[in-house]
Every structure is written in structure tokens, then in C-alpha cells.
Amino acid sequence: MIPLTLPQLSISMEDAKVTRWLVADGEQVRVGQPVVEIETDKATMEVEAPADGTLRRVIDEGAVVAVEATLAQILAAADSDADEAPPPTEEPAIVAPAAPDVPRESPGPADRTGGHVASPAARRIANDRGIDLARVRGTGPGGRIVADDLGYADAATAGAPPAGRRAVAELRSAVVADITASWQQIPHINIGGELAADGLVETDRSAVTGSSGVAATVTDLLILAVSRALTDVPELNGGSPRVNLALAVATDDGLVAPVLKNVTDLGLAAIARERHRLVTAARGGRIEGRDLGGATCTLSNLGAYPVDYFTPVISGPQVAMVATGRVVEKPVAVEGMLAVRSRIWVNVSIDHRVADGAAGGRFLAALERRFAALPTSLERRSNR
Numbered sequence: 001m002i003p004l005t006l007p008q009l010s011i012s013m014e015d016a017k018v019t020r021w022l023v024a025d026g027e028q029v030r031v032g033q034p035v036v037e038i039e040t041d042k043a044t045m046e047v048e049a050p051a052d053g054t055l056r057r058v059i060d061e062g063a064v065v066a067v068e069a070t071l072a073q074i075l076a077a078a079d080s081d082a083d084e085a086p087p088p089t090e091e092p093a094i095v096a097p098a099a100p101d102v103p104r105e106s107p108g109p110a111d112r113t114g115g116h117v118a119s120p121a122a123r124r125i126a127n128d129r130g131i132d133l134a135r136v137r138g139t140g141p142g143g144r145i146v147a148d149d150l151g152y153a154d155a156a157t158a159g160a161p162p163a164g165r166r167a168v169a170e171l172r173s174a175v176v177a178d179i180t181a182s183w184q185q186i187p188h189i190n191i192g193g194e195l196a197a198d199g200l201v202e203t204d205r206s207a208v209t210g211s212s213g214v215a216a217t218v219t220d221l222l223i224l225a226v227s228r229a230l231t232d233v234p235e236l237n238g239g240s241p242r243v244n245l246a247l248a249v250a251t252d253d254g255l256v257a258p259v260l261k262n263v264t265d266l267g268l269a270a271i272a273r274e275r276h277r278l279v280t281a282a283r284g285g286r287i288e289g290r291d292l293g294g295a296t297c298t299l300s301n302l303g304a305y306p307v308d309y310f311t312p313v314i315s316g317p318q319v320a321m322v323a324t325g326r327v328v329e330k331p332v333a334v335e336g337m338l339a340v341r342s343r344i345w346v347n348v349s350i351d352h353r354v355a356d357g358a359a360g361g362r363f364l365a366a367l368e369r370r371f372a373a374l375p376t377s378l379e380r381r382s383n384r
Helices: 120-129 147-151 153-157 168-185 198-202 218-232 268-283 357-380
Strands: 002-005 015-021 034-039 044-048 053-057 064-066 070-075 094-096 188-196 245-247 249-251 254-256 297-301 320-334 337-351
Touching: 034 070, 168 254, 188 357, 198 218, 198 337, 198 357, 218 245, 218 268, 218 297, 218 320, 218 357, 245 268, 249 268, 337 357
Parallel strands: 245 297, 297 320
Antiparallel strands: 002 070, 015 034, 015 064, 034 044, 053 070, 064 094, 188 337, 249 254, 320 337
16 A cells, blocks of 8 residues: 655645545546645645555545645555455544634734634744734635735735635745745755856757747746756655656746646647746736646746846755856857857755755756757657
């Protein structure tokens, strides 16, 4: 049996509500198939099956469970006949029942919630801003006050309902809480280098524009190359065989990072379409929860500005974040002769508890090789 557990989707996440099972109890599932929908402080998103087999639920819909709690068991054929398999004996780590108004802890002076529980992120934000939580109506599981509610504290006090989709402005408070927690808890190590970028410049992006008419950009080439380099150095991808690359996007309401899922399966045209869809949704305040979760690494590209180098803050529980600056032409020595070549500075911030500087060095070397191979690799690959 392989457990399906609640993943920690952000460094401040402690629990989530099981809102909907997407497959029936006893149904066959495949690895990577979405099987359950959960609600966190930030958004509603899906959790995928970790293996092929028969799903046996442990948690019912409506329950609030802690991170790493077992939601279900996946029974392989070798385990036993699915119909005869005994029920799991593990006690699920249920944090709170579905019924509202059941506090998990005694509220302190800064945690007066009017009978509802406040999430850790919401309590931190309330303390920082001096918000009286007793005056805020919670919209989280069981009436819990979540970080999003504090972005609209006045509306919540007046009883105004939140929007159906979580707008970017509503997510900002939760994002700030995660960034703060990541900076405080993750020991960052930064490894940077100036890489040869001739492949980025020489690639004919117009030749791979898809039927949708979305033009490929340098950012799309970076997404392609970074995702492939992560397969060369998987420890910076959290050890996951699949690359779900988040892209940092600046909006009028702050930074968000929508995720391109299974990006190594996509050609450049498909990457361009998906990047365009996600950026448009983020900047229009229409991003959905399913597009925000499950990232294994993040790319932040400031190449549109006169920026050469910067050190980003890792988004826990990810292991690394990649930062890229502008592509510039510089005089460099080539076989003893002076020549003008395209160069780009790339920096990778790494969680030093998980990986070290050598992994960062290997990643930069792999990325430079991927840059160099871009023109020829795109000629060989059929774009989808």
C-alpha cells in the first residue's frame, strides 16, 4: 500500500480541507491522476495519485486535516484483492471536524476570532497590521479566518461575500506570509554565473509559433531550458521526476507565480500558449487555484529590465528558485581572439538544508548546455 498524503504546498501551510473526492472509493487510479480536491489558505487545488492501484479513502469530504496526514491508500494488485483489502488502521490526523466554530486553541489577546479558528498566516498578518480578528468573518474551512480574509477586512466585517474565484489581490496576503516564513526559515545559498546565451539569441522563435498565434518569447525559451536542466540536476527539483515550473509574474496587486505543469512534456509552441494563458489570467485577476499549486521550482525573469543579477527568495517547500537577468552582448575571449558574444547572468537560490553549492554549479553548467542546444533541439522536435 502506498499512502496518499496531504502535501505541504507552501511553507506556512499547516492544514487543509478535503472539499471533494474526484474518484470513487475502490476505483482504479493511475499515477499523476487528480483524485481529491483540497482547500488551503490560498486556493482550491487538486492532489494527484502517487502510484497506480485501487483507491481506498481514509478521510471524508469536509474534514480538515494536517499536512502529511494520510488521505487515502493506493493498493497495488500485489497487495491484495481490492475488495478484500482490510480497512486502514492508521488514525487520520484530523485537525478539526467539518462543523464550524470549534477552536483548536485558546485565543490569545491578538487572536480574538469571534469563536472561529484563525490560520497561522492570518494570525501573523493580524499581529503585523493590528487587525481585530473578532471583527473579521472567516471564509475558510469551518468558518476559519484565513489570510485572504484580511485583504478585505472591511468587506468581511460588513458581511460582503468574497468573489467566487480568488482574485490576485486576495492572494497577496497569503503570498506575503509565505515569503516571510521562507526567508526566516530557509537557509539560502546563492550560486550565480554569467552564461553563454548565443543559443537564446540565435533560436528562430517565429518558426515555432503555434496555430493559436501566440508568439514565443525569450521567457518561453528560458522556461524550456530551465525545465530541461532541472531534469539533469533533479535534487534542485525536489527529487520529483516531473517538472512543474512556476513563473513569477508581476501584477498591479503584487507578485504571483502560476505553474506550468509537466513542462518537460511540452514543445516551445505549447509552452508559449500556456505561459500566455497563465500570465493573462494572473494580470487580469482571474487566476484559478489549480494553476497555483504543485510547483517543484520557480523561475523569475527580469530580463525585460536593466537587471543583470538578483537573489530571489525561495518559495518553500521548493528547494530552489532560478533568477535570470537581461541578455547582453559583451566582448569575450574565444580561442585566444576577442569576439562579441551574447551573455546572461543566472542565479539559483538553494535551500542549503537539502542541496549544496555543488548542485548549483552543476545546474548552471547543465543550463548553459541547454542554451547551446536550443536551436538544434527545436529543429528536431515537433512542436505541440
